[in-house]
Amino acid sequence: MFDLIEVLSANHVDYVLVGGLAVALQGYQRVTMDVDVVLAMDEANLDRFIAAADAAGLRPTVPVPIGSLRNPELIEQWYREKGMLAFSLRTSDTVATVIDVLVRPKVPYADLRRDSTIVEVGPHHIPVASIDHLIALKTDTGRSKDAADIEALKKIKAGEQP
Numbered sequence: 001m002f003d004l005i006e007v008l009s010a011n012h013v014d015y016v017l018v019g020g021l022a023v024a025l026q027g028y029q030r031v032t033m034d035v036d037v038v039l040a041m042d043e044a045n046l047d048r049f050i051a052a053a054d055a056a057g058l059r060p061t062v063p064v065p066i067g068s069l070r071n072p073e074l075i076e077q078w079y080r081e082k083g084m085l086a087f088s089l090r091t092s093d094t095v096a097t098v099i100d101v102l103v104r105p106k107v108p109y110a111d112l113r114r115d116s117t118i119v120e121v122g123p124h125h126i127p128v129a130s131i132d133h134l135i136a137l138k139t140d141t142g143r144s145k146d147a148a149d150i151e152a153l154k155k156i157k158a159g160e161q162p
Contacts, residue, residue, distance in 0.1 A: 004035050004056055004097055005124050011052035014040040016112040018102060018129045018137055020149070025119045025128045028152035028162040030145075034098035036086070038105045038112055038129075039069075046070050049101075058089035058099060075103045107133045131157045 008015055017025070019036025039049055050066050053059075060066055068074055069087055078084040086100040105112070107129075116127040129137065131153050138146035138153075152162035 002121060002124060004058075004099060005121075005126055007052045007056045008037075008049070009124060011048045011055065013049045013052050014045045014113070015049075016109065016116050016127045016129050018105070018112070018134065019100070020145075022128045022134055023149045023153065025121070025126065026117075026131055026134065026153065027156045028149065030149070030152075034088075034100055036100045036102060038102045038107075038109050040109055040113070041069075041072070043070065053089055053099075056097065057091045057093075058097070059092065061088040061090055061098075069101065069103075079104055102137075105137060106139075107136050 005017075015037040017036070018038055019034070020030060020032030021035055024030055024032065039045060046069055050069070053066055058066075060068070066089065075084070075087070085104050086102050088098060088100050090096045090098045112129050112133055113127065115130040115133060117130060119126045119128045135150050135153050138150050155162045
């Protein structure tokens, strides 16, 4: 997973890490199988992200071109018609790397970025969503793992062990 972070950093992609890996980096050790990010959706950043995804061998999990991320009308249509909240990409190898780009986050990118914490993992400096924003993103999803994450994040925020 950190290989993917390295590729994003090397391509100067403006992103904030959210999801299970972000929860783990905030202090609640849990297993996750993917990397969830929110991107700055400007054209230059999307170009850098697409270059990074190509470099990492990532392809969309649905049969559409990766450049579809540049089309906000298409993303809105996918949300209306299919309930799509994330654009997923994966590698083709057996132990696939999966990245989910949240295209309709509950918290706007600018707020996520402003309040993010930079977490150092080895040589990587990773912008991680704040605890409050992670809680907001995971509220009302109906998923038990998100409820467990919220409980753990609240404990971490209160200075307790999760």
